[in-house]
Amino acid sequence: MVVDEGKDPEAEEAQQSRLILNNFLSPNQCNELEFIHKSCSTVGYRPNVFSTTLSHLIATNSPHCLTPFIPIRERLKEKVEEFFGCEYELFVEFTGLISWSRGASIGWHSDDNRPYLKQRHFSAVCYLNNYGDDFSGGLFHFQNGEPQTIVPLRGDVVIYTADNRNIHSVDEIIDGERLTLALWFSRESSHDEDAKLISLLSERTLHSNKWLPLPASSDMYWFSLDQSSEDHLGFDICWARLHVIGFDILYAEDKSCCSDISELLMEPVQLARGNELFDKEFINILHALQVVQYYCWKASEVEATKIEVETSKVLLLSELQQHKISSLKSLFLKDNHLAETFFRRATPTCSESMQQSFDWTKFAATIAMWEGYARDCYEGILRSLPYWKVQESIFKVSFDEM
Numbered sequence: 266m267v268v269d270e271g272k273d274p275e276a277e278e279a280q281q282s283r284l285i286l287n288n289f290l291s292p293n294q295c296n297e298l299e300f301i302h303k304s305c306s307t308v309g310y311r312p313n314v315f316s317t318t319l320s321h322l323i324a325t326n327s328p329h330c331l332t333p334f335i336p337i338r339e340r341l342k343e344k345v346e347e348f349f350g351c352e353y354e355l356f357v358e359f360t361g362l363i364s365w366s367r368g369a370s371i372g373w374h375s376d377d378n379r380p381y382l383k384q385r386h387f388s389a390v391c392y393l394n395n396y397g398d399d400f401s402g403g404l405f406h407f408q409n410g411e412p413q414t415i416v417p418l419r420g421d422v423v424i425y426t427a428d429n430r431n432i433h434s435v436d437e438i439i440d441g442e443r444l445t446l447a448l449w450f451s452r453e454s455s456h457d458e459d460a461k462l463i464s465l466l467s468e469r470t471l472h473s474n475k476w477l478p479l480p481a482s483s484d485m486y487w488f489s490l491d492q493s494s495e496d497h498l499g500f501d502i503c504w505a506r507l508h509v510i511g512f513d514i515l516y517a518e519d520k521s522c523c524s525d526i527s528e529l530l531m532e533p534v535q536l537a538r539g540n541e542l543f544d545k546e547f548i549n550i551l552h553a554l555q556v557v558q559y560y561c562w563k564a565s566e567v568e569a570t571k572i573e574v575e576t577s578k579v580l581l582l583s584e585l586q587q588h589k590i591s592s593l594k595s596l597f598l599k600d601n602h603l604a605e606t607f608f609r610r611a612t613p614t615c616s617e618s619m620q621q622s623f624d625w626t627k628f629a630a631t632i633a634m635w636e637g638y639a640r641d642c643y644e645g646i647l648r649s650l651p652y653w654k655v656q657e658s659i660f661k662v663s664f665d666e667m
């Protein structure tokens with residue numbers, strides 16, 4: 266046997282067990298996933314982490330939000346299969362958007378390092394925003410081999426085997442929100458996420474109220490630093506996301522006597538900014554949040570398209586309404602400061618455009634655009650579902666060729 270003394274066999278092996286692809290996702294794909302996360306995320310599975318899973322999107326009556334994931338999952342699976350030579354052998358075990366806020370980190374680990382994670386064979390992490398601009402901290406490191414460090418940049422993806430050839434860590438987030446799309450792949454069909462999603466979709470779409478979002482239980486949106494502590498200091502994620510970009514919430518009907526957060530999340534709301542109230546009712550806070558985040562994503566396009574809208578009424582808030590807004594805030598944003606440190610360094614484009622040129626007419630135009638977007642996505646899902654059921658797999662059905 267010829268031993269090449271210049272090469273470390275462990276490092277060599279590590280090399281073959283990972284792949285980095287630059288600009289795998291387009292900026293618009295990243296922005297669309299960011300829009301989904303910022304409108305649908307819940308508390309995550311680790312401290313200071315927020316997540317959006319596909320089953321959660323279905324459960325909260327937002328199956329239209331699955332659409333952008335479909336081609337991305339398919340392309341990623343193909344890449345993984347091709348690189349590791351296991352074509353048509355893999356199943357997606359989990360897909361989720363995950364954001365890490367200040368204080369979140371993970372030490373050295375492999376992704377299959379728990380008995381209940383042994384089915385995870387390959388991992389893929391897509392970076393959806395930028396180290397430096399959107400967050401600080403949060404560098405990714407491999408313990409052995411090259412590259413040692415990955416600087417998360419929007420559109421890039423790192424793919425690696427989930428075993429101990431790829432022990433890795435993520436530095437603590439210092440500031441901002443670090444957003445990724447994470448997928449795990451398995452060789453075991455019993456861990457196929459698609460089968461579960463298809464059955465959830467079949468149940469939900471039978472009796473759903475179209476594409477209007479429906480909140481989950483309030484504890485899924487309640488973030489506090491110490492989840493077990495008795496003093497429920499913390500904040501409601503939906504409320505906080507609206508607050509950091511300058512929106513307030515008012516209940517369409519007088520709910521000042523009601524302090525049950527779960528009930529309130531289901532009630533129709535109106536949006537306010539400064540001393541202005543927008544005269545349109547949203548079916549619940551999730552609906553309002555989805556439209557607002559859609560505006561953040563699309564603000565620059567709205568100018569160009571110049572959609573004609575009936576001038577929506579903007580009213581001045583009365584003193585009583587202002588008082589109601591602040592008492593609602595004290596209920597939903599108990600730890601206002603924490604909410605701001607977690608979510609404030611939002612995408613500069615969005616927060617800048619919000620501050621400089623927010624205009625309700627443009628916003629009203631976005632409501633119609635969002636409805637068109639949600640309807641098209643939803644109908645696409647409904648049309649694809651029968652094909653998915655037959656194949657027992659979620660994939661991009663091209664209707665053009667049929």
Ligand SMILES: O=C(O)CCC(=O)C(=O)O
Binds near residue numbers: 376433435445447
């Ligand atoms: O977000 C990353 O860069 C990696 C996350 C990670 O290691 C994990 O979730 O297991």
Ligand SMILES: [Fe+2]
Binds near residue numbers: 375433
């Ligand atoms: Fe990991």
